[in-house]
Structures are given as structure tokens and as C-alpha cells.
Amino acid sequence: MNKIELPVSAAEIAKLRVGDLVSISGVLVTARDAAHKYLVENYVRGPLPPEEKPLADKLYPLLKDGMIYHCGPVVSQDEKGKWHMVAAGPTTSTREEPYQGPVIEHFGVRGVIGKGGMGEKTLAACQKATAVYLHAVGGAASLLAAHIVEVLDVYKAEAFGLPEAFWVVRVDGFPAVVTMDSHGRSLHKDMLATSSAAFEKLADEIRRG
Amino acid sequence: MKRYPKFRDWVVELLRRASTDLPEDVVASLEAAREREEARSPAHSVLVSILRNVEIAREKSTPLCQDTGTNVFLVYHPLGVSTREMAVEIREAVAIATEKSYLRPNSVDSVTDKNTGDNLGPGHPYLHFEEWDRDEIWVRVMLKGGGCENVGAQYSLPDARLSAGRDLKGVEVAVLDAINQAQGKGCGPGVIGVCIGGDRAASLSAAKQQHFRKLDDLNPDAELAALEARLMDKANRLGIGPMGFGGKTTTLAVKATAANRLPASFFVSVSYMCWECRRRDMWIRNGEMAIE
Numbered sequence: 001m002n003k004i005e006l007p008v009s010a011a012e013i014a015k016l017r018v019g020d021l022v023s024i025s026g027v028l029v030t031a032r033d034a035a036h037k038y039l040v041e042n043y044v045r046g047p048l049p050p051e052e053k054p055l056a057d058k059l060y061p062l063l064k065d066g067m068i069y070h071c072g073p074v075v076s077q078d079e080k081g082k083w084h085m086v087a088a089g090p091t092t093s094t095r096e097e098p099y100q101g102p103v104i105e106h107f108g109v110r111g112v113i114g115k116g117g118m119g120e121k122t123l124a125a126c127q128k129a130t131a132v133y134l135h136a137v138g139g140a141a142s143l144l145a146a147h148i149v150e151v152l153d154v155y156k157a158e159a160f161g162l163p164e165a166f167w168v169v170r171v172d173g174f175p176a177v178v179t180m181d182s183h184g185r186s187l188h189k190d191m192l193a194t195s196s197a198a199f200e201k202l203a204d205e206i207r208r209g
Numbered sequence: 210m211k212r213y214p215k216f217r218d219w220v221v222e223l224l225r226r227a228s229t230d231l232p233e234d235v236v237a238s239l240e241a242a243r244e245r246e247e248a249r250s251p252a253h254s255v256l257v258s259i260l261r262n263v264e265i266a267r268e269k270s271t272p273l274c275q276d277t278g279t280n281v282f283l284v285y286h287p288l289g290v291s292t293r294e295m296a297v298e299i300r301e302a303v304a305i306a307t308e309k310s311y312l313r314p315n316s317v318d319s320v321t322d323k324n325t326g327d328n329l330g331p332g333h334p335y336l337h338f339e340e341w342d343r344d345e346i347w348v349r350v351m352l353k354g355g356g357c358e359n360v361g362a363q364y365s366l367p368d369a370r371l372s373a374g375r376d377l378k379g380v381e382v383a384v385l386d387a388i389n390q391a392q393g394k395g396c397g398p399g400v401i402g403v404c405i406g407g408d409r410a411a412s413l414s415a416a417k418q419q420h421f422r423k424l425d426d427l428n429p430d431a432e433l434a435a436l437e438a439r440l441m442d443k444a445n446r447l448g449i450g451p452m453g454f455g456g457k458t459t460t461l462a463v464k465a466t467a468a469n470r471l472p473a474s475f476f477v478s479v480s481y482m483c484w485e486c487r488r489r490d491m492w493i494r495n496g497e498m499a500i501e
Contacts (some may be wrong), residue, residue, distance in 0.1 A: 021254055031436060074275045074313045086310050087272040092356045093393060116356070117395040117453070137255050138356060138396035141275040141487040142229075152459035161324045163275075163313060174270060177251045177454060191455060192392060194445045199389040202443045203382045207372060 001069040004111075007065035010130040013110050016168070016178045018185045022134060026115070027065040027152065030167040034160040036099035043053055044102045055155055062168060063107035067134075070096065070114030072163030073145070083151040085169065089141035090115040093133070101125030114174055117188030126182050133180035135187075147174040210294045213346075219491060219498045220302035220348065224280070225311045227350050227489040228272045228501050233262045234423045235400075235461070235486045239263070242398060242451070242458040252456030259451070259484060273485050277312040280334035281417070285347040292338040292451045299336060303328045317381035340411040346493040349421055357395035362387040364414060366475040375475045377436060380405050381443070387479040388444045388460065395454015396483035399463045400424065401444070404478045407468030416480040419464035421488055428465065451484070461486075 002016065004025025007089030016022065030040070039125075042052055073088035093100075100112060100122040110131050112122070115138040126132060136144060153168040179187040210216040243256035280303060284295060286486040304327040306312045316325045316333040328334070364383040366375045371386055373379035384403055391399065402419030404412045428434035440463040450456025461484065470476065490501045 017291045019251060065251065072275060072313070074272050074277070074310055076310050087266075087275040087313070089275050091276070092359065093395070115396065115452070116392075135452060135454070137258040137262070138393075139274045139354075139483055140258050140262035142266035142269060142271045142273060143258055145271065146265060163315075163324075175254075177254070177452075179454070187455075188392065188453065189432070191449060191453055194455075195389050195392070195449050198447050199385060202385060202446060203371070206378050206385075206443075209378070 005059050006067060007069050008110050009065065010110070011128050013132055016132050016181055017183070018178055018181050018187045019179040022176055022178060024067065024111075024113075024134075025172050025178065027062065027168065027170050028069050030069045030071045030073065030165075030169065032070055032072050032164055033095055034164040035156065035166055036103060038156070039103050039107075040099045044106045058153075058155070059166070060107065063109050065108060067111040067113060068103070068109055070112070071167075073167065074141070075151075075162055075167075083154060085145040085148040085151060085167075086147045087141035088145040088148055089139055090136040090144075093117045093118050097122060104131050105129045114176075116185065117179055123180055123184065123186050123189075126180055127184045130182045130183055132178050134176035135179040136174075136176045144174065147171050150204075158185050210298055212290065213493060213496070215498070216295065217298040217302050217305075219493070220299050221305050221309070221311075223348060223489055223491045223500055224302060224306040225270065225309070226486050227352050227487050228277050228306075228311045229266045229270050230489075231266070231273060231485060232488060233242065234425055235349040236260070236263055238424045238461045239484060242461065245457050246451070247252070250456065251454040252450045252458070253346065255451040255454060259369075272313070273487060274354060274483075276354040276356065277315055278354040278487070279358070280312070280328065281351040281353060282334055282336050283349040283418070283421070284336070284338045285341045285343075286338065287342070287346070288340060290346060295338070296336055299334065300329055303334050326333055334480065348491040348493075350489055351420055352487040353417065353420070353487070354396070354483055357399065357481045358370070360391035360395040360481045361416075362390065362479045363409060364477040366477060375460055377432075380477050381436065381440060383477045384440055384463070384479055385443055385447070389447055389449070391481050392449055393451075395481040396485070397449060398451050398458045398484050400461050400482040400484075400486045401440070401463040402480035403440075403463065403465040405465065405467040406470035407476060407478070408471075408474070409476055411468055412476045412478040413480065415466050415468055419466055420480065420482045420486055422464045424462040425484070433465045433467065438467050440465075486489070
């Protein structure tokens with residue numbers, strides 16, 4: 001088991017290889033569809049609208065050497081107004097494929113946590129900017145919420161809705177598997193090739209049988 | 210409902226159980242999968258996490274998954290019970306279950322892109338009522354998440370790309386292709402529902418309803434039972450494994466049904482359910498409620 005403390009250096013990330021089990025501790029940010037579109041339109045492409053400057057000042061330091069979690073949680077608010085994560089598993093990552101590479105490179109993100117894997121553009125960005133894709137267990141939302149020990153802040157909750165907002169959270173021992181590393185390897189690409197070869201053989205068996 | 214004043218509260222409880230408490234047959238199947246996978250492999254670690262998640266969700270009464278899915282209701286009722294009244298109270302129960310965080314606000318207006326906030330709107334929840342001759346009400350609910358719904362598929366045979374003809378061999382190739390295309394994206398190991406034939410809409414609906422079947426049941430149709438067994442064996446030989454990490458367990462079950470088709474059509478529909486096959490049954494007999 002590889003322990004990762006956030007923020008994390010490029011050198012630490014470069015040590016990770018496809019198939020490694022990791023446990024992550026520190027502060028990370030959730031972001032899904034609306035958030036990624038917002039980051040690309042206002043920050044990567046720019047220019048940054050002046051009214052977004054206060055949020056930019058928060059997001060840049062959080063994302064630099066930090067991690068993004070593809071997650072739209074179930075949350076609850078206690079009587080003091082503090083937020084808690086009730087269920088917080090990963091969502092399908094491939095929807096962010098058009099945005100992820102530019103976001104990784106622009107902000108210096110070191111890791112993206114999600115499920116289902118991502119494509120060639122993200123894999124290339126991971127290699128170029130020394131980042132990894134980490135696969136969390138899809139559907140394990142109550143278990144993963146237990147590793148989110150504190151909700152520090154939430155941004156854009158009004159504009160994007162609660163599941164789509166940026167949730168700034170502190171995690172402790174959050175478990176994931178490296179499925180795309182910074183050396184150009186993707187378990188998802190390899191698995192599709194292996195299982196498709198097996199499929200062709202089995203399909204032949206069926207057709208002849 | 211005048212006849213059952215607690216009906217709405219009972220449906221809230223049914224939703225809580227469906228969202229937080231995985232059925233025993235699914236848990237047993239996941240435990241068997243954990244024993245099959247090699248210790249310390251990513252596949253094994255996934256199944257360990259999955260089973261721990263099941264325990265935590267049950268203990269804390271929190272959703273197994275944050276995507277609490279499309280809420281699919283099938284209601285069987287005797288003559289004289291108002292389906293209109295039941296529909297009103299089921300909708301109210303869905304909104305209450307959302308307020309209580311058993312369900313995530315999960316219903317988005319497809320034109321305006323606005324989340325309705327209470328899981329209500331056209332098509333949400335999905336309701337189907339059927340009258341029967343028994344003097345009891347059976348409410349079945351299934352929560353079907355978006356990740357696995359996205360990897361479902363429908364084939365029109367013959368399929369030239371797959372060299373799949375209009376026979377059970379063609380069906381087998383098509384279903385296996387759907388499982389291979391899904392990879393780990395539907396949160397496998399998956400529970401696969403298949404319908405052979407029907408029109409497009411009825412076929413997909415029947416495929417999805419297969420997820421109501423217990424994983425360890427036996428198809429009463431011997432030919433379909435044999436097809437299920439063949440598909441189960443071959444799907445697991447694809448080696449995709451839990452979450453697509455590789456391993457021996459790609460599917461937990463394959464369940465198939467058939468509907469008549471027109472001579473001109475031959476559809477094969479595949480519904481992929483994630484490992485978290487969330488479903489619960491509620492029975493109302495002699496004024497009393499029981500959840501199974």
C-alpha cells in the first residue's frame with residue numbers, strides 16, 4: 001500500500017505504477033461536469049471574469065499538486081450549518097475527457113480520482129504533466145464517505161446544484177488503485193485489448209458450436 | 210390512501226431499505242466472488258471494499274451509492290385499490306425519502322437542465338401498476354444508477370459487425386459483446402438482464418425487469434436457463450473482473466427472458482446492473498406491512 005499525502009510532488013507521483021494500491025490523505029476537491037466546464041471556460045481558455053477572482057484565489061492553491069475527485073455526493077447539513085458527506089463514491093470519469101487534460105496541465109493537478117477510466121487525451125496529459133488517474137471503488141459510497149473526515153468548504157453550490165458543486169474536503173486513508181500512470185500506461189486500454197481478444201475467441205466458439 | 214393510512218410511510222421505509230440495505234442473495238454472491246479472487250489482487254481489494262461498504266451502509270442507514278438511481282416501482286394490487294391514490298402517495302414518499310437523504314436529488318429537467326430537487330418529474334419515479342386476483346398488495350422497487358444504465362445496449366439481428374445471426378447463437382454473441390464493451394464502466398461485477406425479441410421499448414423494459422429476479426433462482430424455461438449458464442461462463446472468461454481491474458468475476462448473474470417479435474424484427478436487449486443490485490419488496494396483507 002502506497003501512502004500519499006496531499007499536496008504531493010511530481011517525484012512521488014512518478015513512482016506510482018498501474019496496479020498500485022494507494023491510500024490518500026489531505027485536502028482534495030470534488031469536481032464533475034459543471035465544474036470542469038467552468039474551469040476550462042473561465043480559467044484555461046479565459047480571460048477570467050473579475051467576479052470569479054475570489055474563487056480563483058482559492059482554487060489555484062488547492063489544485064496545484066492536489067487532486068480532483070469525480071464525485072457528486074449525498075450531503076447533509078447539521079443544525080450548526082456544517083456539511084457532512086453521507087454517501088460519496090466516484091462518478092463515471094469519461095464525461096470529463098474533453099476537459100481533463102487541459103485542467104491537469106493548467107492547474108498542475110497531480111491526480112484525478114474517479115471510476116471507469118479515461119481516454120488518450122488524459123493519458124497524454126498525465127505523462128506530460130506527471131499526474132495519475134486513480135480508480136476508486138464504484139458504488140462504495142458509504143465506505144468512501146467514512147474516509148472523508150471533514151467538509152472544509154463548498155463553492156458554486158447555488159449555481160451548479162449540490163451534487164455538481166466544488167466540495168473541499170479532508171480525506172484520511174482514502175483507498176484507490178492507480179489505473180493510469182505518468183509513464184503512459186493505462187490498465188483500461190490494456191484490459192480492453194485483452195478482453196476483446198478473448199471475446200473474439202469465444203464468439204468464434206459460439207458461431208461454430 | 211383511505212384503506213391504508215400508513216401507505217406513504219411504508220413506501221418511505223421501503224425506499225430506505227432499498228437504498229441502504231443490499232439484498233442477501235446479492236451479498237452472498239459478492240462473498241463468493243471475494244473467495245474466488247486472488248488475495249491482495251486489485252480484484253480482491255475491490256470486493257473487500259464492496260462488502261465493507263454494504264456493512265457500513267446497513268449499520269449507518271446511509272445510501273450504498275450516492276447515485277440513488279431511477280426509482281422503478283412495480284405494483285401488483287387487488288381489484289378496488291386505487292392506483293391513482295397509490296401513485297400520489299408513492300410520489301410523496303419519494304420526495305420525503307429525498308429530504309431524509311435516503312435518495313440524492315437525482316432528477317434533471319432534460320430541456321432546462323435544472324435539477325428538480327425532489328426526484329419528481331416526468332418519468333420520475335417510474336410507476337407500473339398491475340391488477341391481480343390476490344387479496345394483497347406487492348410493491349417492488351429497484352434503484353438503477355446512471356453509470357450502469359449508460360452501458361446497456363440493444364442489438365438488431367442480424368448484426369454484420371458481429372456476424373451474429375437470428376438465432377440463439379447470435380443472441381449469445383450480442384450479449385457477450387455488450388458485456389465486453391461495458392468493461393468496468395458499469396461498476397462490475399454486473400448483473401445482466403437480457404430480453405430476446407419484443408419491440409424496442411418492451412424489450413429493454415423486460416431486460417431491466419430481470420434485475421428483480423433473485424441471483425440464485427433458476428429460469429423455469431430450460432432453454433433460457435441453459436443460455437444463462439453458457440453466457441455466465443463465457444462472460445467470466447472475458448477476464449474483465451471487478452471494476453475492470455481484471456479477475457475471475459466479470460458478472461454475478463445473467464438472467465434472460467423472451468417476448469414475441471414481429472417476423473421482420475429480432476431485437477436483443479441487454480440491461481447492465483452494477484454489483485449493487487438494489488431492490489426490495491413490500492407486501493401488504495391484512496392491513497399489515499412486511500419488507501423482504
